[in-house]
Amino acid sequence: MRTGTIPRVLGTAAALAALLTTALAAPAVAERSTTPDRSPAQAAAAPAAFTHPGVLVSRPQLDFVRGRVQAGAQPWKSAYDQMMGSKYASLTRTAKPRAVVECGSYSNPNNGCTDEREDAIAAYTLSLAWYITQDSRYAQKAIQIMDAWSAVIKDHTNSNAPLQTGWAGSSWPRAAEIIKYTYSSWPNSGRFGTMLRDVYLPEVTNGSHSNGNWELSMTEAAIGIAVFLEDRAAYDKAVGKFRGRVPAYIYVTADGSLPKVAPGSGLDTRAKVINYWQGQSTFMDGLSQETCRDLTHTGYGLSAISHIAETSRIQGQDLYPEIADRLRHAMGLHAKHQLGTPVPSSLCGGSLKDHLGPVTEVGFNALANRLGYAMTNTQTLTERQRPAGSNNLFVAWETLTHANNPA
Numbered sequence: 001m002r003t004g005t006i007p008r009v010l011g012t013a014a015a016l017a018a019l020l021t022t023a024l025a026a027p028a029v030a031e032r033s034t035t036p037d038r039s040p041a042q043a044a045a046a047p048a049a050f051t052h053p054g055v056l057v058s059r060p061q062l063d064f065v066r067g068r069v070q071a072g073a074q075p076w077k078s079a080y081d082q083m084m085g086s087k088y089a090s091l092t093r094t095a096k097p098r099a100v101v102e103c104g105s106y107s108n109p110n111n112g113c114t115d116e117r118e119d120a121i122a123a124y125t126l127s128l129a130w131y132i133t134q135d136s137r138y139a140q141k142a143i144q145i146m147d148a149w150s151a152v153i154k155d156h157t158n159s160n161a162p163l164q165t166g167w168a169g170s171s172w173p174r175a176a177e178i179i180k181y182t183y184s185s186w187p188n189s190g191r192f193g194t195m196l197r198d199v200y201l202p203e204v205t206n207g208s209h210s211n212g213n214w215e216l217s218m219t220e221a222a223i224g225i226a227v228f229l230e231d232r233a234a235y236d237k238a239v240g241k242f243r244g245r246v247p248a249y250i251y252v253t254a255d256g257s258l259p260k261v262a263p264g265s266g267l268d269t270r271a272k273v274i275n276y277w278q279g280q281s282t283f284m285d286g287l288s289q290e291t292c293r294d295l296t297h298t299g300y301g302l303s304a305i306s307h308i309a310e311t312s313r314i315q316g317q318d319l320y321p322e323i324a325d326r327l328r329h330a331m332g333l334h335a336k337h338q339l340g341t342p343v344p345s346s347l348c349g350g351s352l353k354d355h356l357g358p359v360t361e362v363g364f365n366a367l368a369n370r371l372g373y374a375m376t377n378t379q380t381l382t383e384r385q386r387p388a389g390s391n392n393l394f395v396a397w398e399t400l401t402h403a404n405n406p407a
Helices: 059-070 076-084 113-133 136-150 161-182 189-204 212-229 232-249 270-276 295-314 320-338 361-370 376-384 398-402
Strands: 100-103 155-157
Touching: 059 076, 059 113, 059 161, 059 398, 076 113, 076 398, 100 113, 100 161, 113 136, 113 161, 136 161, 136 189, 155 161, 155 189, 161 189, 161 212, 189 212, 212 232, 212 295, 232 295, 232 320, 295 320, 295 361, 320 361, 320 376, 361 376, 361 398
Parallel strands: 100 155
Antiparallel strands: none
16 A cells, blocks of 8 residues: 655665575464564553653653753754754744545645644644743644644545554644643643544554554554553553564564564465565565665654654653664664665665655664664764754654653
């Protein structure tokens, strides 16, 4: 199934390389376990009490960022200036809500799709601007945008509805959490919560068997919404989807001769699995289900994985250790080739398309700075891309919020 994205610039195809990989003969997929990765003492998912603000960014993280910006320290100051100079921080923005947002493949038709995604990013941007500056005009503008949508929207339709809902539904709770829990008054916060519960959550909570970035973005929206609503059942369900999908999205050699499959996927033969993995039949640490499609969609998936794990960490149930090995290998593999290491013929026929986008800050900070993994290629790419801006879909300002953030 296709996504409504703008075509990206093609990356560099490469020739002969030194990456050693092994293509192994496979037993029937039905004989392999589809059980997601589990830690030995895996606790119940939902926290006893939710932490607020607690979707992607926490109050200690925001305080760290505010202090760094006020001190004029880099890279936060340049990232802040980038954000404040963007259209998303404008105090004259007019929201463009619709009762029904209709999004087809590649956003054709695009009836409110771009408007919704960008209004959601704007609300988040303005909420960050409010917290850093303590200028109430930014909080009021974020509220104005969120109120405009919560008063109008009823549904998402057409083939890209699940993905569109996931993208917008990932940004809305970030903004709502900051405003509700750090600003003095938001009279319509309850109505906004009703919007998330009635319009967004039903569309994303059951996941998708399309390309993995779909379900991962939908799951990111679901867990963020669950935190805002303090809905323990919805949170548990989102974590369950995450645990089933991540091992089916990123391969590591411990998986065996074929990648794992997500529960209920129906991928019960070797041929079906290889077809789902874009025709790739040689597997290596860090390979993504969408690597041979393009790096941009792969970046969407890796970004959503990082966001979900970051939110869980804030909520006191850190999912990073469960997925750290997969995520670090995936970020490293794709960063290495984006930086120019030749692509071997065994990987996507020797050619990779596009670029990951501004998606590495959150995962790199968690894995390298907090957990201590050596991630040279990811570090090089992350620092080269600073300040990371927005992909205009669901990623925004992550150098500002997560670069070297110890909180």
